[in-house]
Amino acid sequence: MKWLSDDKLNHLRNVVSEPDFGATKYTFVKELGRGGMGAVYLAEDRELDRLVAIKVLNTPETTEDLRNRMVREAQIIARLEHPGIVPVHDVGTLPDGRIYYAMKYVRGSRLDEYATQGASLRDRLRKFQAVCDAVAFAHAHGVIHRDLKPQNIMIGSFGEVLVLDWGVAKLLAGENMSYSSYTTYSHAADTSDGTVIGTQNYMSPEQARGEIDQLDERADVYSLGAVLQFLLNDQPKVSKGAQAVCAKAMSQTKESRYATASDLSADVGRLLDAEPVSAYRENAFERVSRWVSKNRFLVLLVLAYLLMRIFLIFTSRR
Amino acid sequence: MIDPDTDIGGPLHKFPVTNHSAIINARSDDQLIRRRAFDTILASYWKPAYKYVRLKWHAGNEDAKDLTQGFFAHAFEKNYFAGYDARKASFQTYLRTCLDGFVANERKAGARLKRGGDMDHYQLDFAAAEDELAFHASTNLNPEDYFHREWVRWMFTLSVEAFRQRCADLGRTIHFQLFERYDLSDDKISYASLANEFGLDTATVNNYLAAARRDFRRIVLEKLREITATDEEFRTEARSLLGVNPE
Numbered sequence: 001m002k003w004l005s006d007d008k009l010n011h012l013r014n015v016v017s018e019p020d021f022g023a024t025k026y027t028f029v030k031e032l033g034r035g036g037m038g039a040v041y042l043a044e045d046r047e048l049d050r051l052v053a054i055k056v057l058n059t060p061e062t063t064e065d066l067r068n069r070m071v072r073e074a075q076i077i078a079r080l081e082h083p084g085i086v087p088v089h090d091v092g093t094l095p096d097g098r099i100y101y102a103m104k105y106v107r108g109s110r111l112d113e114y115a116t117q118g119a120s121l122r123d124r125l126r127k128f129q130a131v132c133d134a135v136a137f138a139h140a141h142g143v144i145h146r147d148l149k150p151q152n153i154m155i156g157s158f159g160e161v162l163v164l165d166w167g168v169a170k171l172l173a174g175e176n177m178s179y180s181s182y183t184t185y186s187h188a189a190d191t192s193d194g195t196v197i198g199t200q201n202y203m204s205p206e207q208a209r210g211e212i213d214q215l216d217e218r219a220d221v222y223s224l225g226a227v228l229q230f231l232l233n234d235q236p237k238v239s240k241g242a243q244a245v246c247a248k249a250m251s252q253t254k255e256s257r258y259a260t261a262s263d264l265s266a267d268v269g270r271l272l273d274a275e276p277v278s279a280y281r282e283n284a285f286e287r288v289s290r291w292v293s294k295n296r297f298l299v300l301l302v303l304a305y306l307l308m309r310i311f312l313i314f315t316s317r318r
Numbered sequence: 319m320i321d322p323d324t325d326i327g328g329p330l331h332k333f334p335v336t337n338h339s340a341i342i343n344a345r346s347d348d349q350l351i352r353r354r355a356f357d358t359i360l361a362s363y364w365k366p367a368y369k370y371v372r373l374k375w376h377a378g379n380e381d382a383k384d385l386t387q388g389f390f391a392h393a394f395e396k397n398y399f400a401g402y403d404a405r406k407a408s409f410q411t412y413l414r415t416c417l418d419g420f421v422a423n424e425r426k427a428g429a430r431l432k433r434g435g436d437m438d439h440y441q442l443d444f445a446a447a448e449d450e451l452a453f454h455a456s457t458n459l460n461p462e463d464y465f466h467r468e469w470v471r472w473m474f475t476l477s478v479e480a481f482r483q484r485c486a487d488l489g490r491t492i493h494f495q496l497f498e499r500y501d502l503s504d505d506k507i508s509y510a511s512l513a514n515e516f517g518l519d520t521a522t523v524n525n526y527l528a529a530a531r532r533d534f535r536r537i538v539l540e541k542l543r544e545i546t547a548t549d550e551e552f553r554t555e556a557r558s559l560l561g562v563n564p565e
Contacts, residue, residue: 001475003450008502012474013559015501016535020528 019056019094026054026102042105045089052089052102074101076143077166084134086154086162106164107157112150115231121238124231125272130161132224132265138163139217139261142172146215148223149202150230170215202226205252218254221264225249225257228268241290242271244280341409341547344399356394359413362476362545364390366468367417368447374461375421383444389420404547408555414465470559477538478502481530484537492516496523497530 004012019041021028026043029051033040038057045052074091081087090102109117111131115124131153135145145152145166152165204222206214229246232238245267251257258264267277274294276282282290292299340362343355368386371377377385393399393416402412457464485494496512499505509527513520542559546552 001446001479002502003446003453004471004475004478005453008504009471009474011501012478012534013470015531016538020532 019054019098019100021054021094024092024094024100026052043102045102051105053105054100054102056094056100057098071099072169076169076171077103080138080141080143080166082134082137084130084161084163085138085166086164103164106154106162108155108160110151111153111155111227112230114155115150115234121232121235122272124235125242125268127155127159127161128224128228128231129265129268129272131163131227132261132268134161134163135220135224136261136265138166138169139172139220144170144172144215144217144220145223146170146207146219147199147202148220148227149199150227153227170212172216204254206254214254216254217260218257221249221257221259221261222251222254224261224264239271240286241277241280241282245271245277248279339547340544341399341402341404344397344402352397356390356399358544359399360390362473362541363413363469364442365447365472366465367413368442368444369451369468370414370417370461370465371421372451373457373464374418375425377421379444379448385421385424386444387442388424389417392420402547404551408551409545409547410466410469410555414462466558473538473541473559477534477541480537480541481534484533485530493526493530493533496526497534500527501531 018028018031019039021043025047026045029042029044031039032042032053038055041054041056043052043054044050071091074088077085078088078091086106087104088101089104091099092101093099108114111127114127119127131148135148138145143166145163146169147165148163152163154162154164156162200208202223204215204219207219207222225246225248228242228249232242232246245264248256248267249258249264258267263278267279269275270277274290276287276290340355340358343351344359346352346355364386367389368382371382371385372379375382375385398416399413402409406412407415459467481497482494485491496516499512499515500507500509509520509523512518513523516523518526538559539556542556543552546555
């Protein structure tokens with residue numbers, strides 16, 4: 001038997017791990033990354049002459065459960081038409097039986113990379129608000145993401161915000177009948193109570209305990225709070241209001257959290273407008289200092305006017 | 319510790335039994351099934367085990383040969399592999415741990431026992447293994463990683479041979495020849511050159527190579543399935559084998 005050098009061995013490993021798009025309209029370009037469920041590749045759509053991101057289940061022999069989950073992910077995203085949710089173009093099966101789906105290829109940075117590029121606090125809060133709005137849209141259509149984290153959020157080249165990776169999303173029971181075509185893949189079919197799905201540090205306590213049946217929009221609200229905390233971590237001056245927003249979103253009991261992602265988004269909007277947030281009751285001094293900070297120009301104008309008046313009074317008496 | 323990856327699993331995660339697993343069959347009461355299972359395990363592990371003994375235990379080639387044969391003979395006699403519990407470690411780790419224990423005991427006894435009488439009918443090509451050692455006499459890997467890497471190398475080597483045989487059996491030698499020229503040779507060659515060399519058009523070369531790679535992949539995974547006990551272990555080892563860190 002012929003000896004396989006390290007180079008040859010690595011080549012063969014790539015040969016068997018790279019997806020075979022031979023029977024599809026896509027041409028493999030390169031691997032973009034790997035996650036808990038699959039790998040994402042950059043590929044060229046030969047028919048439409050454009051680049052797409054293709055997610056392929058990485059597991060060599062997909063179980064029916066995982067296959068269903070991948071198809072469900074594509075179906076869920078395909079129905080969520082929102083500028084903050086990455087669109088799906090196509091779903092299919094590779095010749096080796098692995099499921100793939102083609103998505104819009106988003107050029108830009110992941111939120112965790114974006115945060116290291118010196119973005120200001122205001123910019124971070126604006127991006128975060130856009131994430132909340134996309135998630136709120138999904139919630140309104142009966143879908144909870146369950147795996148929100150900076151690695152699953154992309155900031156596009158033009159500043160657009162996109163929420164990716166809906167692979168472990170869950171349909172809320174009894175929601176929107178237009179989703180009936182894939183309710184056969186409901187949470188009861190693919191994740192039983194006691195199964196932990198999500199990412200440590202970003203998942204709610206009930207999710208970490210595997211209480212699948214207890215999960216609702218507020219599990220995502222917790223994750224959004226953790227994302228906000230991540231964005232605030234390296235900021236030198238974080239107001240008590242912002243800290244309180246984080247703390248409320250990340251409350252241990254879901255009853256104490258924001259009821260919806262929209263409520264959280266509204267409080268972040270108040271932070272941006274220097275308005276009082278629902279998560280924090282200010283004392284009189286804080287109220288005044290926030291008002292002064294918000295109306296700095298007006299305060300300076302009044303101060304300048306008063307100083308001028310004093311000066312005039314002083315000089316006229318002389 | 320922060321784990322950036324999505325985790326799917328949990329306290330109630332179940333590990334279904336893998337079909338056609340030599341590891342499962344090693345527990346069989348049927349002597350014939352057990353023997354076949356043992357043959358599969360031996361074929362899959364003897365070479366990395368030999369190299370590991372040479373490297374970690376600084377054994378001379380004759381010593382390593384006897385220890386390797388002795389280990390597998392002892393494993394069969396004592397039915398070591400039946401004691402494997404997939405919930406505790408991968409089979410590879412279990413086998414390596416058993417091997418370490420065996421060599422340590424042999425060394426402690428102070429006498430190199432000539433074992434492996436039952437192994438004589440196996441044609442284990444120790445000379446080839448010894449030649450290969452010359453290619454990687456110095457390595458920065460620790461013995462455990464070295465064992466794993468050599469096991470991966472051996473799995474791919476066996477898979478190439480199995481693929482060659484299967485192509486011959488199915489009358490698809492051209493598929494293997496294309497695969498050999500493009501994926502196994504050191505020459506950098508284009509599809510167009512291959513098409514010219516084999517008297518085919520480029521699209522056919524593309525199709526044949528895609529089919530060959532697909533079949534090769536299937537064989538690699540079949541081999542892996544034979545020597546893993548659970549679906550979970552199979553998936554983990556497959557990721558490892560395909561160059562992806564499962565953690």
